[in-house]
Amino acid sequence: MSTLKQFWLKVRVPALSISVALLIGALFLVFTDIEVLGMLLSDPLGALALGFGRAASSYSALFRGAFGDPANFGKALASGDVQLWARALRPIVESVVASVPLIFVGLGVSIAFRTGIFNIGGAGQFTMGAVGGAIAALVFGAGVVPAPIAILLVMIFGLLGGALWAFLPGLLKARVGASEVITTIMLNFIASQLVFFLVSNVEFIQKPPRIQPVSKELSQFVDLPGILPIASLRLDIGIIVALLTAVAVSWFLFRSTRGFELRAAGLNIAAAKYAGMGASTSIITAMLISGAISGLGGALVAVGTVKQLSPGIAGSVGFTAIAIALVGGTRPSGVVATALVFGLLQHGGSLMQVETSIPIEMLLFIQALVIAFIAAPELTLGILKNPFRRRQAKVTK
Amino acid sequence: MRLELQQITKQFPGVLANDRISISVDKGQVLGLLGENGAGKTTLMNILSGLYRPDSGKILIDGKERIFRDPAQAIDAGIGMVHQHFMLVPVFDVTESVVLGNEPTKGPLGSFDRATARAQVAELSKKHGLHVDPDAKIESLPVGVRQRVEILKALYRKSDILVLDEPSAVLTPQETEELFDIIRGLAKGGTSVIFITHKLNEVIAVADKITVLRRGAVAGETTPAKATASILAEMMVGREVQLTVSRSKSHVAEAVLEVKGLNVLNDAGALAVNDASFEVRSGEILAVAGVQGNGQTELVEALTGLRLIDSGSVILEKKPLPAGSPREIATAGVAHIPEDRNRDGMVKGMTVAENYILNTYHLPPYSKRGVLDRKAIAAATEKAVKDFDVRTPSIHTDIASLSGGNQQKVIVAREFSRNVRLVIAAQPTRGLDVGSIEYIHKRIVEQRDAGAAVLIVSTELDEVLALGDRVAVMYEGRIVGILDAKDATRERVGLLMGGITK
Numbered sequence: 001m002s003t004l005k006q007f008w009l010k011v012r013v014p015a016l017s018i019s020v021a022l023l024i025g026a027l028f029l030v031f032t033d034i035e036v037l038g039m040l041l042s043d044p045l046g047a048l049a050l051g052f053g054r055a056a057s058s059y060s061a062l063f064r065g066a067f068g069d070p071a072n073f074g075k076a077l078a079s080g081d082v083q084l085w086a087r088a089l090r091p092i093v094e095s096v097v098a099s100v101p102l103i104f105v106g107l108g109v110s111i112a113f114r115t116g117i118f119n120i121g122g123a124g125q126f127t128m129g130a131v132g133g134a135i136a137a138l139v140f141g142a143g144v145v146p147a148p149i150a151i152l153l154v155m156i157f158g159l160l161g162g163a164l165w166a167f168l169p170g171l172l173k174a175r176v177g178a179s180e181v182i183t184t185i186m187l188n189f190i191a192s193q194l195v196f197f198l199v200s201n202v203e204f205i206q207k208p209p210r211i212q213p214v215s216k217e218l219s220q221f222v223d224l225p226g227i228l229p230i231a232s233l234r235l236d237i238g239i240i241v242a243l244l245t246a247v248a249v250s251w252f253l254f255r256s257t258r259g260f261e262l263r264a265a266g267l268n269i270a271a272a273k274y275a276g277m278g279a280s281t282s283i284i285t286a287m288l289i290s291g292a293i294s295g296l297g298g299a300l301v302a303v304g305t306v307k308q309l310s311p312g313i314a315g316s317v318g319f320t321a322i323a324i325a326l327v328g329g330t331r332p333s334g335v336v337a338t339a340l341v342f343g344l345l346q347h348g349g350s351l352m353q354v355e356t357s358i359p360i361e362m363l364l365f366i367q368a369l370v371i372a373f374i375a376a377p378e379l380t381l382g383i384l385k386n387p388f389r390r391r392q393a394k395v396t397k
Numbered sequence: 398m399r400l401e402l403q404q405i406t407k408q409f410p411g412v413l414a415n416d417r418i419s420i421s422v423d424k425g426q427v428l429g430l431l432g433e434n435g436a437g438k439t440t441l442m443n444i445l446s447g448l449y450r451p452d453s454g455k456i457l458i459d460g461k462e463r464i465f466r467d468p469a470q471a472i473d474a475g476i477g478m479v480h481q482h483f484m485l486v487p488v489f490d491v492t493e494s495v496v497l498g499n500e501p502t503k504g505p506l507g508s509f510d511r512a513t514a515r516a517q518v519a520e521l522s523k524k525h526g527l528h529v530d531p532d533a534k535i536e537s538l539p540v541g542v543r544q545r546v547e548i549l550k551a552l553y554r555k556s557d558i559l560v561l562d563e564p565s566a567v568l569t570p571q572e573t574e575e576l577f578d579i580i581r582g583l584a585k586g587g588t589s590v591i592f593i594t595h596k597l598n599e600v601i602a603v604a605d606k607i608t609v610l611r612r613g614a615v616a617g618e619t620t621p622a623k624a625t626a627s628i629l630a631e632m633m634v635g636r637e638v639q640l641t642v643s644r645s646k647s648h649v650a651e652a653v654l655e656v657k658g659l660n661v662l663n664d665a666g667a668l669a670v671n672d673a674s675f676e677v678r679s680g681e682i683l684a685v686a687g688v689q690g691n692g693q694t695e696l697v698e699a700l701t702g703l704r705l706i707d708s709g710s711v712i713l714e715k716k717p718l719p720a721g722s723p724r725e726i727a728t729a730g731v732a733h734i735p736e737d738r739n740r741d742g743m744v745k746g747m748t749v750a751e752n753y754i755l756n757t758y759h760l761p762p763y764s765k766r767g768v769l770d771r772k773a774i775a776a777a778t779e780k781a782v783k784d785f786d787v788r789t790p791s792i793h794t795d796i797a798s799l800s801g802g803n804q805q806k807v808i809v810a811r812e813f814s815r816n817v818r819l820v821i822a823a824q825p826t827r828g829l830d831v832g833s834i835e836y837i838h839k840r841i842v843e844q845r846d847a848g849a850a851v852l853i854v855s856t857e858l859d860e861v862l863a864l865g866d867r868v869a870v871m872y873e874g875r876i877v878g879i880l881d882a883k884d885a886t887r888e889r890v891g892l893l894m895g896g897i898t899k
Binding site: 256270 | 701722723724741745746747751756759768769771
């Protein structure tokens with residue numbers, strides 16, 4: 001089998017799922033447009049033309065929001081002006097920025113899924129990592145220690161925060177069999193309430209004059225270096241760390257002895273026990289690593305991208321990351337690719353909302369469809385099948 | 398009724414499960430349908446019972462074509478299935494179980510007419526000589542009687558064609574004999590019977606006509622008068638097969654495993670192994686016979702560390718067994734071929750190589766300082782695949798895509814790759830084709846000849862008698878007898894399997 005064919009076999013389900021979801025999204029846009037529905041009886045063709053026209057312009061906005069406006073690229077190329085280049089590149093850069101937390105949490109929950117643990121506490125672990133990172137920045141930043149060391153400490157505290165938040169459900173599951181689904185959900189709430197407490201009651205953390213429940217501006221303490229030559233584009237080392245983490249996760253899962261244990265336990269816990277692997281150890285190890293990765297993401301996003309700690313810092317990252325892990329087949333490369341696609345959808349969706357007043361929730365609808373299609377691969381592949389093929393085969397026989 | 402299946406073809410993704418299969422059975426005839434696992438028997442019966450639609454081919458009943466869109470239509474047409482795994486509710490009584498779904502009713506509200514139902518069931522049971530008490534609770538009945546309840550269910554639905562899928566798998570030899578009497582009786586009364594099995598002797602004993610399937614197609618048709626076990630085996634496998642295991646006299650030495658007064662609880666906390674005492678010596682095979690579910694599973698799990706010991710002592714090579722630790726037990730020289738290879742023996746979704754190192758992955762040369770050595774793993778697996786004749790496209794193929802026989806060979810290769818002092822093999826050939834059975838038996842005997850002690854647990858009497866230097870029989874958790882091979886006749890072991898010790 002050629003490499004190309006192997007690649008296609010791997011990506012055909014996710015690729016089809018995303019395309020079909022976008023198509024259904026378009027139909028949904030057409031048939032929920034009140035003007036289109038009003039005209040449908042009197043002038044069906046006109047109504048459809050109007051509807052599909054609007055859907056097309058929505059998706060055009062989505063595309064420009066995700067990748068950038070080709071016209072802007074033209075201008076930037078023509079003039080070579082840095083400002084114009086920044087404007088042309090900003091959408092795609094922001095899409096990548098949006099995918100950074102998704103990569104981290106997607107990788108985190110993937111490790112747990114691989115071990116057969118349904119860790120849906122990515123949001124809480126991400127949040128606690130943000131807390132750890134923010135505290136590290138406030139304590140060690142602003143010249144207390146040299147900047148590179150401060151950044152390192154931010155990352156370490158983030159790892160620890162997330163690991164702690166995942167360790168608790170892991171321990172409960174391993175020792176008393178508590179369902180990780182329940183405990184991780186509950187810890188998600190506790191994490192965001194804990195942040196709320198910290199940023200509204202602790203003077204050391206809360207932003208003066210202490211009116212809003214947000215932390216001090218973290219960039220005043222630790223500033224993550226950007227990686228693009230244009231300073232106004234905010235893409236920092238977070239994405240580099242994310243990609244390195246993906247490589248590390250891949251190595252861990254497929255090359256290390258511990259990773260072998262986790263995968264065996266995830267695929268068949270009975271056989272893992274038969275082979276003498278400790279189930280408790282696998283559960284706790286997987287949860288620690290899973291939480292640490294989400295936490296690292298939380299710290300880097302809080303300090304680098306958002307530059308502030310707030311109760312809602314995780315947003316919908318927890319939910320989306322679960323989808324990404326599943327769509328990406330819990331493979332690190334798949335997770336990175338899917339997170340980038342979802343990042344594009346997210347940032348593109350915000351421009352779509354501004355230009356066409358279609359709410360960003362529409363994107364959640366499309367995401368949900370993607371997940372539904374991924375969950376039913378036979379259905380999705382059925383779309384590819386030629387309905388006449390079967391009958392022909394019978395005749396020729 | 399005469400049933401005819403003509404040119405039935407059914408294609409599944411990647412497998413041609415049924416390739417233009419034609420079989421027929423006349424009124425009052427017993428058709429023995431013989432084939433190995435994967436020969437297409439189950440698919441064919443699922444087509445007959447309306448679970449699958451054939452891609453092409455016809456089902457004729459009394460010469461008229463019938464199309465079954467769902468199982469209800471097949472039942473209406475008079476086809477009754479008795480599955481290998483019984484579908485009975487334990488807390489129901491026999492009457493309730495039999496009429497379930499077709500209850501006689503009375504009164505304007507259509508309430509359940511128990512008296513009529515009971516009378517109908519009692520009459521049916523008497524008419525066909527099934528000897529089932531209509532008031533007995535299912536959970537209190539032995540397996541053999543439960544099977545007769547299943548047969549009653551089919552008869553109650555007015556089945557003229559009865560399909561029995563591997564009916565003897567759960568029976569003692571005596572119960573199997575009784576079943577054969579029932580089948581002969583039913584056939585005499587005009588019922589057509591299709592008897593599906595992979596056991597050669599059974600079709601010869603009970604069938605009027607034998608159809609052999611191989612790889613989804615009909616390999617041949619014959620009658621018991623013309624057939625012998627070796628002819629049938631050859632038809633089934635497609636080549637000549639050695640049905641008996643050739644083995645020299647064993648050189649028995651010191652005891653490797655000594656079990657004294659062993660008690661083991663099952664998951665429900667009940668005593669599953671009750672005061673078991675036996676020893677297995679170097680150079681001998683102790684075969685444990687017994688009907689499934691008499692404590693063999695728990696015995697093996699306790700000896701291999703998968704289940705804790707309640708009380709009693711187990712000595713392995715003069716040292717207490719490290720109970721509860723599969724890894725330590727394996728390191729101490731125990732090879733374990735598990736009863737349920739799909740559940741315990743392998744990790745589907747992992748490659749052949751990964752499954753080959755499943756319980757040695759943490760040791761050199763496969764793992765060094767926490768990192769897997771892919772080259773060492775590949776080299777060892779390549780050698781094992783060659784040595785054990787595992788048919789796989791590559792060592793990086795998912796083990797799930799291999800045939801059962803090849804999967805079992807990977808497991809056996811893995812377990813025999815260590816320094817083996819004791820082999821514990823539970824149902825080592827369940828569900829395998831004749832060729833693989835032959836091969837795995839040979840490998841086990843080799844271990845014995847090399848001086849290992851071997852404990853085989855099997856519900857297949859043929860296997861027990863073929864391999865055991867001594868035969869122990871388990872019944873309701875107890876070892877009810879240990880016989881030398883020369884005393885272990887089919888009859889004696891069969892009686893012990895039924896709990897009759899005199």
